[in-house]
Amino acid sequence: xxxxxxxxxxxxxxxxxxxxxxxxxxxxxxxxxxxxxxxxxxxxxxxxxxxxxxxxxxxxxxxxxxxxxxxxxxxxxxxxxxxxxxxxxxxxxxxxxxxxxxxxxxxxxxxxxxxxxxxxxxxxxxxxxxxxxxxxxxxxxxxxxxxxxxxxxxxxxxxxxxxxxxxxxxxxxxxxxxxxxxxxxxxxxxxxxxxxxxxxxxxxxxxxxxxxxxxxxxxxxxxxxxxxxxxxxxxxxxxxxxxxxxxxxxxxxxxxxxxxxxxxxxxxxxxxxxxxxxxxxxxxxxxxxxxxxxxxxxxxxxxxxxxxxxxxxxxxxxxxxxxxxxxxxxxxxx
Numbered sequence: 001x002x003x004x005x006x007x008x009x010x011x012x013x014x015x016x017x018x019x020x021x022x023x024x025x026x027x028x029x030x031x032x033x034x035x036x037x038x039x040x041x042x043x044x045x046x047x048x049x050x051x052x053x054x055x056x057x058x059x060x061x062x063x064x065x066x067x068x069x070x071x072x073x074x075x076x077x078x079x080x081x082x083x084x085x086x087x088x089x090x091x092x093x094x095x096x097x098x099x100x101x102x103x104x105x106x107x108x109x110x111x112x113x114x115x116x117x118x119x120x121x122x123x124x125x126x127x128x129x130x131x132x133x134x135x136x137x138x139x140x141x142x143x144x145x146x147x148x149x150x151x152x153x154x155x156x157x158x159x160x161x162x163x164x165x166x167x168x169x170x171x172x173x174x175x176x177x178x179x180x181x182x183x184x185x186x187x188x189x190x191x192x193x194x195x196x197x198x199x200x201x202x203x204x205x206x207x208x209x210x211x212x213x214x215x216x217x218x219x220x221x222x223x224x225x226x227x228x229x230x231x232x233x234x235x236x237x238x239x240x241x242x243x244x245x246x247x248x249x250x251x252x253x254x255x256x257x258x259x260x261x262x263x264x265x266x267x268x269x270x271x272x273x274x275x276x277x278x279x280x281x282x283x284x285x286x287x288x289x290x291x292x293x294x295x296x297x298x299x300x301x302x303x304x305x306x307x308x309x310x311x312x313x314x315x316x317x318x319x320x321x322x323x324x325x326x327x328x329x330x331x332x333x334x
Contacts, residue, residue, distance in 0.1 A: 042240075
């Protein structure tokens with residue numbers, strides 16, 4: 001059994017916006033999937049500029065991290081919203097866990113494979129010829145299964161576990177390594193003095209939503225108005241973070257994560273814009289956060305084909321489209 005008191009005492013930094021006024025604020029919490037960073041910026045923006053407060057919400061952000069257990073906190077009823085993803089959302093249907101994804105901030109998963117600039121890899125399929133594939137265990141199970149199916153030249157024997165230390169990749173010119181396109185390439189350049197080649201999985205056929213807003217279904221059924229306000233305020237926060245004054249949000253990010261630098265934040269924002277991580281596809285026409293049933297079904301079929309999901313899952317149980325694709329905040333793009 002999860003000891004939530006110990007989890008909450010284990011270094012999770014909380015950031016809350018206190019509000020005043022005659023109108024009572026609904027208090028809710030959002031657990032992220034990693035330490036505070038630009039990739040979480042729109043949520044911090046909505047705290048910093050008062051957007052959540054305008055929507056009648058007092059929001060606490062609980063950052064994740066290496067030892068974070070925020071999804072367990074969601075399932076245990078200790079937080080209201082969680083920064084999830086499609087794989088775990090569909091797996092929850094299989095396991096009978098009543099989670100529900102109600103928005104997706106990222107249209108493209110930022111997962112990237114990196115190579116040395118002089119390794120001779122021109123196309124994504126060329127990466128199969130690398131000396132080793134430095135990937136996380138979760139990546140090996142999920143997107144690497146897709147890679148082997150889509151590009152059969154990739155082989156299990158070249159897998160090497162990623163320990164979040166880039167030294168093995170830097171030392172081996174012919175290796176490839178996973179990373180987030182918004183963070184690891186900058187770290188490689190900082191440590192090794194070269195810009196790695198970047199191969200974004202989302203631009204090569206692996207297309208899950210990412211950085212989602214996930215809730216528990218029983219909570220959602222009882223609090224649909226609160227959930228709708230949180231989604232809309234978060235979307236506005238993201239537009240303001242990407243296209244407005246984000247200084248206050250970045251200050252809050254660095255308060256939660258003192259190791260975060262201005263350089264890393266600027267790099268992350270630039271990459272999100274350049275590659276359409278947040279605004280691309282359906283989000284261009286229908287707004288940040290947009291999801292479609294076709295996209296959910298397509299990802300399920302893609303991963304079912306490689307054995308990650310069983311036949312016959314009702315994927316519609318994993319998500320709700322009630323609060324997205326309504327063009328909220330589009331007028332804020334500058």
